[in-house]
Amino acid sequence: MKTVLWFLIGVIGGFIAAHFMNKDPRGHDILAEVDARINEFTAIMGDSYREHDARLAEPAKD
DSSP states (O other), rough: OOOOOOHHHHHHHHHHHHHHHHSSSSHHHHHHHHHHHHHHHHHHHHHHHHHHHHHHSSSOOO
């Protein structure tokens, strides 16, 4: 239970830190860059998943 408490404190602390960081113009730029990289990563993962799913849906070649 102690581990869960520390995890929640860390998550809440991270949200508070990100909130204050977003108020500063430099922090806002950093968070925007991180968000862009995350979006790029998720787009690549989504494309890979759809490509793999399409290959699995093709009929087997004998």
